[in-house]
Amino acid sequence: MNDFLGYVTRSTGIVATLLMLASLAWGLLFSARETGTRLRPAWWLDLHKGLGGLAMVFTGIHLVTAFADTDLGISLATVFVPGAAGYESTAFTWGVLAFYGLAIVVFSSWPKLLFRTRRTWRAVHLLSVPATVLACVHAYQLGSDAGTPAFRVVLVLAVAAVMYPLAFRVINVVAKTRQAPTRS
Amino acid sequence: MIPMDTELRPNASIDPLMQERLARLAERRTGGAGSSSSSSGSRHTTAPSAQRPASRKRHAAQGSRTAAVMMSVGVAAGLTGYFQRADAAAAADAAAASSATASVATASTAATTATATQVLATSTASSGSSGATDTAVQTATDAANTDAAIASAATVSATGLADGTYTGATDTNKWGPVQVQITVSGGVITDVTALQTPSDDGKSVRINNQAVPILVSETLAAQSADIDSVSGATYTTDSYKVSLQSAIDLAKATAQQAAA
Numbered sequence: 001m002n003d004f005l006g007y008v009t010r011s012t013g014i015v016a017t018l019l020m021l022a023s024l025a026w027g028l029l030f031s032a033r034e035t036g037t038r039l040r041p042a043w044w045l046d047l048h049k050g051l052g053g054l055a056m057v058f059t060g061i062h063l064v065t066a067f068a069d070t071d072l073g074i075s076l077a078t079v080f081v082p083g084a085a086g087y088e089s090t091a092f093t094w095g096v097l098a099f100y101g102l103a104i105v106v107f108s109s110w111p112k113l114l115f116r117t118r119r120t121w122r123a124v125h126l127l128s129v130p131a132t133v134l135a136c137v138h139a140y141q142l143g144s145d146a147g148t149p150a151f152r153v154v155l156v157l158a159v160a161a162v163m164y165p166l167a168f169r170v171i172n173v174v175a176k177t178r179q180a181p182t183r184s
Numbered sequence: 185m186i187p188m189d190t191e192l193r194p195n196a197s198i199d200p201l202m203q204e205r206l207a208r209l210a211e212r213r214t215g216g217a218g219s220s221s222s223s224s225g226s227r228h229t230t231a232p233s234a235q236r237p238a239s240r241k242r243h244a245a246q247g248s249r250t251a252a253v254m255m256s257v258g259v260a261a262g263l264t265g266y267f268q269r270a271d272a273a274a275a276a277d278a279a280a281a282s283s284a285t286a287s288v289a290t291a292s293t294a295a296t297t298a299t300a301t302q303v304l305a306t307s308t309a310s311s312g313s314s315g316a317t318d319t320a321v322q323t324a325t326d327a328a329n330t331d332a333a334i335a336s337a338a339t340v341s342a343t344g345l346a347d348g349t350y351t352g353a354t355d356t357n358k359w360g361p362v363q364v365q366i367t368v369s370g371g372v373i374t375d376v377t378a379l380q381t382p383s384d385d386g387k388s389v390r391i392n393n394q395a396v397p398i399l400v401s402e403t404l405a406a407q408s409a410d411i412d413s414v415s416g417a418t419y420t421t422d423s424y425k426v427s428l429q430s431a432i433d434l435a436k437a438t439a440q441q442a443a444a
Binding site: 004010012015 | 213256261264267385394
C-alpha cells in the first residue's frame with residue numbers, strides 16, 4: 001500500500017507543479033491582454049481559474065498521500081510547518097511555503113473575492129509567482145524523479161513556457177507605469 | 185482570478201476603461217450588439233438567474249476545463265502506473281542480483297572459514313613449509329579478497345567474536361544493495377559502517393540517511409543482528425540485518441577456528 005501511495009505522491013506532485021505553471025502562464029497572458037482575438041478573454045480567465053483550482057486539488061492529494069506513506073515518515077508538522085522536517089528541511093520548507101502561497105491565491109479569489117479593492121487582491125494574487133517558483137525548486141530538490149533526464153527536460157520546458165508571458169507581463173506593467181503620469 | 189459575475193456588479197472601484205471592457209464582454213455574452221439593453225447602464229446590475237438565457241454556460245471554458253481535468257487525471261494515473269511498472273522491473277532485477285550475491289556470499293564464507301583453518305594450521309605447525317599448506321593459504325586468501333569477508337587478527341574473547349574487521353555479504357532489496365562492515369575489538373562490536381545503501385533515487389537516500397545511524401546505534405547496543413526495524417525503512421532494515429548477520433558469522437567462525 002505504501003508503495004502505491006509513494007507512486008501517487010510522485011505523480012500528483014509532478015502534475016500539480018505543471019498545473020501551477022500552466023495556471024500562471026494563463027493568468028499572465030490574460031492580465032497582459034495577450035490573449036488574441038480568437039478566444040474570448042472570459043475563456044482564458046475561466047481556464048486560468050480552472051487550472052489554479054485543479055493545481056490546488058492535486059497539491060492536496062500530494063500532501064495527503066505523502067503523509068499517509070509511512071515509508072516517507074512525514075509528519076503533520078512537516079506538511080504544515082516550514083522548517084519542521086527532520087531531514088531535507090530546506091526542500092520541504094519550499095514545498096510548504098508554495099502550498100500556502102497557492103492556497104492564499106486560490107482561496108482569496110474563490111468562491112468570491114476576499115478583498116474589497118482590486119489593488120489589494122492583485123498584490124495578494126502576485127504570490128502565485130513566488131509560489132510557483134518555490135514549487136519548482138521543491139520538486140527539483142526533493143522529487144524522487146528529479147534526477148531523471150525526462151523530469152528535467154519537462155521542468156525546463158514548462159518553466160521556459162512561462163517565461164514568455166512573464167516577460168510580456170513585466171514589460172506591460174513597466175509600460176503602464178511610464179504612461180501613468182501622462183494619463184492623469 | 186476574478187469571478188465570472190464580476191462584470192454584472194456595480195463597483196465604483198473599477199476604472200472606466202475596465203468598465204467599458206466589461207460592458208463589451210457582457211454584450212458579447214448576451215448575444216451581440218443588437219441587444220436592447222446594450223447601451224444602458226443596467227448592464228452592470230446583477231441579472232436574476234431566471235432571466236439568463238437558458239443556453240448560457242456556467243463556465244466560459246467548460247470544455248477546456250473538463251479536458252484539463254481529464255488530462256491531469258490521466259497523466260497522474262499514467263505516471264503512477266509507469267512508476268509501479270518501473271519499480272516492479274527493478275525489484276525483479278534486484279531479486280535476481282540478490283540470489284546471485286547470496287551464492288557468492290556463501291562461497292565466500294566457506295572460503296574464509298578455510299582461510300582461518302589454514303592460517304591456524306600453518307601457525308600451529310610453526311614451520312609449515314609444505315606446498316599443500318601454501319597453496320591452501322593462497323587459494324583461501326584469493327577467495328577472501330574476492331568478496332566481502334576479510335578477517336584480520338584473531339584475538340578471541342568470551343563473546344565469541346574474534347577481533348578484526350569483517351565485511352558482511354551484500355544483500356540487495358528492491359531499492360538497491362546493502363552491505364555492512366563491522367569492527368570487533370576486545371570481542372565487542374565497536375563500529376559499524378554501511379558500505380552500500382540504496383542510492384538510486386532521492387527518496388532512498390533520504391530514508392537511508394535517517395535509518396542507517398539508527399540501525400548502527402541499535403547494533404552497537406544489542407551487539408547482535410537482533411535489532412528493531414526502523415519505521416519507514418523496512419527494506420533497508422531487513423537487508424542491513426542480513427549483511428550484519430553474515431559479518432557477525434564471519435567473526436564467530438574466525439573465533440571458533442582460533443579456539444580450535
